[in-house]
Amino acid sequence: MSWEVVIGLEVHTQINTATKAFCGCSTAFGSEPNSQTCPVCLGMPGQLPVLNGLAVDKSILTGLAINADINLESKFDRKNYFYPDLPKGYQITQFTVPLVENGYLDIPTKSGEEKRIGITRIHMEEDAGKSMHEGLDGVSHIDLNRSGVPLMEIVSEPDMRSADEAIAYLKQLHQLILFLDVSGANMEMGQFRCDANVSVHRPGTPFGTRAELKNLNSFRFIKQAIEYEVNRQIELIEDGGEVVQETRLYDSVLGESRSMRSKEEAHDYRYFPEPDLPPLRVYQQQVDTIRAGMPELPGQLRRRFETEYGLSPYDADVLTQTRALAGWYEALVAAHASDPKRCANWLANELLGRLKELGKDIEASPVSAHRLAGLLDRIADSTISGKIAKDVLDAMLECSDDADAIIEAKGLKQVSDSGAIDAIIESVMAANPDQLAGYRAGKDKLMGFFVGQVMKASRGQANPGMVNARLGVLLKG
Amino acid sequence: MDIDVKKVAMLARIRLTDSEADELGPQLGSILGYIEKLSEVNTDGVMPTAHPHDAAMPLRANIVTNSNRREALQAVAPNVLSGLYVVPKVIE
Amino acid sequence: MPFSTLSDIQSRLNGGEITAVEVAQLYLDRIEAHNESLNAFVYMDRAHVIAQAEASDAYRAQHEPRLLEGLPIAVKDIFCTQDGPTRCCSSILEGFDAPYDAHVITRLKEAGAVLVGKTNMDEFAMGSSTETSAFGVCRNPWDVSRIPGGSSGGSASAVAAALTPAALGTDTGGSIRQPASLCGITGLKPTYGRVSRRGIIAFASSLDQAGPMTRSVRDAAMLTEAMVGHDAGDATSVADAPIVSWLAACDKTDMKGLKIGKPKEYFVDGMDAGVRAEVEAALKQCEALGAEIVDISLPHTEYAVAAYYVIAPSEASANLSRYDGVRFGHRCDAPDDLLDMYTRSRDEGFGTEVKRRILTGAYALSSGYYDAYYLKAQKVRTLIQQDFMQAFEQVDIIATPTSPVTAFQVGEKTDDPLTMYLSDIFTLAVNLAGLPGLSQPCGMTAGLPVGLQWIAPAWREDLLLNAASAYESATAWSDLAPEAFAVKGDKV
């Protein structure tokens, strides 16, 4: 009999505001330890929280993008526990009434169909600081720069049935969040973290007891951790054991997880309403305004690129990975309107490949959309061949000159003058009498040899169409 | 009322000696026993009050207002090293 | 002079009869002479006080005087001040010098006040007698074998003995009004949200409110005016709070047309007969001034103590979690491990009453008990609030005794926390409902002051001031001074 896997995910994503959730400290990453702290985020006596309005707007935007309900009145609660990186001894979070409820995300599945994953809620909360233990003898060091950074906790329904579905959901969510510009969502910087609730059961029976896998910070590890956990639970049950409800920590180096339970940690968070913060009220008008300003979402954009520009689903998908890339593509099309497909090819295959080697995002591309369009114009009007254009693009990445200037300076202009081409062909024929004789004796395949020689002699600049046509005439003698 | 004071004390991270626990246990018991009085009140359909006034939460502009005051803020800390707070090892 | 009001001192300063430095010196001398017997002040820096007074005199020489120009004000040790230590009278804040001023402190400084020092209090404001202070018991100037009330007992004692003409207190369940009553002075707790809580060390966030403790109603109004105002740094500070003409509200000399509610639940068996008699007499006086006394009922009053002793300790249990020995305050020596650091630091740093409240709160919030205790108490809170709203449909203002008893002996109730808790029985419903309340002296019984409490609808401090100033103008109770501290050799 088979097993069914049930996965629910909790994603903590850092809202990309300039300041923290409840104080005016900067959220900039990588600063000197504790340099971005103040009495509020240090939990000093008498200090009080005041919520960042932009963090609210961004959470609402996210809620709208997942088709969720926005609660016009939501509440903040205190979640009590002691930890040295939690200055107040409680986290301010939304426990009873979150800002966002009842949303969903459609994810692609292997069968090619879409599957709907329910999103129970998105609530706002504050992050804790960072404890460092490595290389320290008997002590830990605490950096509270991250303390109080605003987070959205996005809680899914237990709707995923495999690690692959979980990853598809996370990737979809990750892309959406980047599109909305609500989070940097950089996983290495901890801006997009995932906890996974995993259980297994026999189809047709109630859900099994779940284990929670904490703080998974790369798609690869999440998949590994879930697969490991699924196998662990199945083996455990098949060996007559029982899964216990617990939190487990996945060790990506060892490729296994271990229980995080410790004897005094029978968690009792003693949630209660945060008395320092009255209810959060948002107005329908505010929600409507945010909805009106919502950017085109990845799915909508993909479909539009296919219909409006005739792109293949693959190209449309590549070019809609980020809002910046899609915007860049549309700027390129605006500047080179004659051939959106050529734009797609050159952006997706040529420029992105080169940028990847340089370790740069499209935002940091040394070649602007306008400059690339200038290059594509020269292909379109046959000034240069596509092959030459690749060299020109290489050159453009290293200087700030336009394509035209580079073509001119390097003398790369395509030769389309039939007299000049004929002259080159004559000289090639003269230099290769044996091959000429062979061709004339019926070895048609030698045509390719002559094309190659002529292109080489012209340093690639001869118009390939004309070379073919003239060779056809002249080789016959 | 019989209260497991030691368990509550652990939740609140307060060490209690046995004799303190022996004293506090009955005291908490009598306080909580008095509080039981609340159960006499019929609160069916009554909404809880968390805040005395029906006010909405004011919001803050997303503007950095704090600069680095680490030195002054850490002057009152029991143990810091190179700008980091030092605590006994945190075991996960 | 020492038993003068702020207003008196102000007019003498304005008239050029005296300088701020002279005023400061006079009170500093009195603190030095009398604090040993009262233990009302826990911190005072003479040189710093004189420097502030000099600055005030210099300011006055150049500008129009500000609202509190040159007036000495003491503050409870619960207000964070950049100058000097802030301890909340707890050992856990040992070594804590706040790197910031409370919003109210900033307001007082901007108003030109001279801050004379920190006054004694129950540790973390948890108490009704100022016996739980880490700095030792504070005494009542009317009888130093007795407590001054609490938790703002140091402020009450200091004002009553004229070691300062006025002081700030905080009131979570009666901590301004009850000690004001027991020390024979005036204390005002403003409407919740009127005064910013930022920089005031939190006890129970949904109940705490700071206010003045003074020798007259007008002084209370003047000091409140300096304290109030919206603070964007406190989300519970109300931005559009109705404005009161604080001083003008104190011009009333009669009570014509005023309907005063007399709740039957506040005149009960078991209260001190002398207190009852004095308050009844005061209400007669009010009638003579033109008021109509209306018998009313606040039916859920008897549950206020129970609701309060769930809500306040619950909030406190969380508010006091930050005292963990990591970023400030006391850390135990050589902790074995992290858990040892937490539990031992907090054991050593907190006194017994604070521990009792933290444990009560942690218990009330813990899983399995939340609904029966915390949620239930919040619902009862709603009913208590509704009681007041219904009463205010019938009457303009409510009058009650502030405390069922007068000042009791030091040590009398320390072994019985529940009895101690019951001493706030008449004050804490006001905090649960977020209303303004004022206590003023209204008589003496067995040589000890009795307080009359006024309760008004939210934001109607003007009604409190109207009634209290009319009563004060018709009586002389505010002018009484405890003989042992009265002026003999003191210069005017």
Ligand SMILES: [Mg+2]
């Ligand atoms: Mg969370």
Ligand SMILES: [Zn+2]
């Ligand atoms: Zn901060």
